[in-house]
Structures are given as structure tokens and as C-alpha cells.
Amino acid sequence: MMNKETVLIIGSSGHSKVIIDIFEKEGKYEIAGLIDDFRNIGEETLGYKIIGKESDLSDLNLKNPHWKLFIAIGDNWIRNKVVNRIIDKIPNIEFASAIHPSAQIAKGVKIGKGVAIMAGAIVNSNTFIGDFTIINTRASIDHDSEMRPFSSLAPNATCGGNVSVGAFSAISISATIKHGISIGSHTIIGAGSVLLKSCGDHLILYGVPAKEIRKREAGERYL
Numbered sequence: 001m002m003n004k005e006t007v008l009i010i011g012s013s014g015h016s017k018v019i020i021d022i023f024e025k026e027g028k029y030e031i032a033g034l035i036d037d038f039r040n041i042g043e044e045t046l047g048y049k050i051i052g053k054e055s056d057l058s059d060l061n062l063k064n065p066h067w068k069l070f071i072a073i074g075d076n077w078i079r080n081k082v083v084n085r086i087i088d089k090i091p092n093i094e095f096a097s098a099i100h101p102s103a104q105i106a107k108g109v110k111i112g113k114g115v116a117i118m119a120g121a122i123v124n125s126n127t128f129i130g131d132f133t134i135i136n137t138r139a140s141i142d143h144d145s146e147m148r149p150f151s152s153l154a155p156n157a158t159c160g161g162n163v164s165v166g167a168f169s170a171i172s173i174s175a176t177i178k179h180g181i182s183i184g185s186h187t188i189i190g191a192g193s194v195l196l197k198s199c200g201d202h203l204i205l206y207g208v209p210a211k212e213i214r215k216r217e218a219g220e221r222y223l
């Protein structure tokens with residue numbers, strides 16, 4: 001029987017509940033517990049205990065150097081801040097990816113570290129999925145596309161082939177991105193939109209067809 005690795009999940013919100021389910025179904029990792037600065041040690045989520053705060057991670061890592069981390073935070077910018085803080089303190093820490101067994105991952109796909117791919121998602125041939133990205137429930141991204149680090153597809157977002165999603169950008173719930181489109185970094189495509197033209201960095205676009213609505217700073221809330 002294959003020996004399971006151990007993963008420690010950072011965050012205990014709704015997003016981390018989905019991640020717990022993926023790790024249980026994947027069967028590759030034992031979950032050591034959850035880390036959450038805003039909850040008390042011993043509280044539980046879906047049967048797993050909060051075992052510390054972010055400030056306890058260095059100690060936990062010294063005692064368990066083989067544990068991997070998963071950063072279960074849905075907001076792209078906040079996830080990046082937490083990853084950077086942790087790497088600063090524990091440079092050698094390793095990050096697990098969580099890939100639901102019902103996700104379809106085609107030939108030639110490359111998947112980075114710290115990635116979440118939810119139930120029913122489809123990543124088609126030769127697509128590059130960068131570090132710490134999220135491909136949410138039933139989202140799809142077609143052939144020869146790329147998701148730059150810390151970008152995300154919300155549930156049911158659909159991207160055609162040869163699409164590029166820039167770093168920290170988010171394709172919101174049920175949005176559709178035409179094939180061959182390039183989206184800059186820190187850009188949000190609003191819920192239910194249909195994006196037919198490439199767009200730049202730091203923008204909010206929505207509508208059918210999607211139009212530029214306004215500029216956006218890095219880290220502005222979108223969820």
C-alpha cells in the first residue's frame with residue numbers, strides 16, 4: 001500500500017471545506033489539521049481540528065519537516081500574501097496541490113504547486129496551470145491555454161483554447177472567455193460575462209459582450 005504524505009491546510013472557511021473533501025477523495029494525503037488565526041485551537045471543521053495559528057508554523061515545521069502545506073484561501077491576492085509570508089519564514093516548505101478525482105486533466109497539461117482543481121473541472125490538452133491557481137467547480141479551460149500564478153476560474157467559468165489568464169486575475173462565476181483571448185494581470189471578468197476581446201492589466205470588465213467598467217488596484221476585493 002502506498003504511504004500517504006501529510007498536508008496541513010491553512011484556512012478553515014468554505015473554500016477549505018472543499019479542499020478537505022478533495023484531499024479525502026484523492027486519498028494521497030493525510031490531513032494533519034487546519035491553521036486559522038481567527039479561531040481557537042481545538043475547534044473543528046468537517047472533523048479536522050484547528051491546531052494553531054500562522055505564527056505557530058515555524059515550530060510545527062521543525063517538528064514535522066515532511067508536512068506539506070495547502071493555502072486554502074479563495075482571494076488571489078490574500079493567498080499570495082500568505083504564501084509570501086510563509087516562504088519568508090520557512091523557505092524550504094513544500095506546497096501540495098489538490099486535484100479532485102472527477103476533474104479531467106488532458107495530455108500535456110502541466111500543473112504547478114499549491115493548485116486547487118475542483119470537482120468536474122476540465123483542463124484540456126497542453127494547458128499550463130501556474131502555481132497557486134484555482135480552477136473551481138465545473139470550470140473549464142481548453143487546449144494550449146495558460147493560467148498565470150495566483151489566477152482563478154470561479155465555478156462554471158469557461159475558457160476556449162489558446163486563452164491566457166494573467167497573474168492574480170479572476171474569471172468570475174459562469175463567465176465565458178472566447179478562444180485566443182489574452183487577459184492581463186490583476187483583472188476581473190465579472191460574473192456571467194462573455195469576453196470577446198483581449199484586455200489589459202488592472203481592469204474590471206463585465207457584461208455581454210464584456211466591456212471595460214473601471215480600473216482596479218492590486219488587492220481590491222472581488223469576492
Ligand SMILES: CC(C)(COP(=O)(O)OP(=O)(O)OC[C@H]1O[C@@H](n2cnc3c(N)ncnc32)[C@H](O)[C@@H]1OP(=O)(O)O)[C@@H](O)C(=O)NCCC(=O)NCCS
Pocket residue numbers: 136154155171172173188189190191192193204205206207221222223
Ligand atoms: C465584477 C464584480 C467584482 C463587480 O463588483 P462591484 O464592482 O462590487 O460591483 P457592484 O456589486 O457594486 O455592482 C455595481 C453595478 O454593476 C452591476 N454589475 C456588477 N457585476 C456585474 C456583472 N458581472 N454583470 C452585469 N452587471 C454587473 C450591478 O448589478 C450593479 O448595477 P446597479 O448599480 O445598476 O445596481 C462582481 O460583480 C463579480 O463578478 N464578483 C465575482 C463573483 C464570483 O465569481 N464569485 C464566485 C466565488 S467562488
